[in-house]
Each structure stands twice: as structure tokens, then as C-alpha cells.
Amino acid sequence: MDTQTIIDAVMRGVAIAAVNRAVFERKAVFSMGTVNQGLRLGAASAGYDLVVKPAIKTVSPQLGAMLPNGK
Secondary structure, eight states: OHHHHHHHOOOOOOOOHHHHHHIIIIIOOOSSHHHHHHHHHHHHHHHIIHHHHHHHHHOOOOHHTTTTGOO
């Protein structure tokens, strides 16, 4: 897992947190709460990419091919 993948996961988490706070929670988007929630989502996404995807591919290569982007 390279640095670009980790940065991508964290930025994706922050973007999802911002949309969630703006649309569903009706709270300020530019706040530390958005960043904290985004970091949690990004860490979960990076953990999934690091641990779960390789495990799925090892157990069932056909199921691994059905993962997003087939990676």
C-alpha cells in the first residue's frame, strides 16, 4: 500500500464526511468535526483496502474480481 492510496482514502473520507454533515446533519462543513469524522472514515477505508480486500482475494479469487475496480 503506497502513500498515494492512503492519502486518497483519507481525502475520500473527508469528502464523504463533508457531504454527510452538509446534507443530513445540517452542520457546518468547514469544522474540526468534519475533519475528525473524515479521518475516521479514511482510516476505515484504508484498513479495508489493507486487510479485507487481500483476504477476500486469497479466499475466493472469483469474489475478489467482483470488488470495486477489481483490485
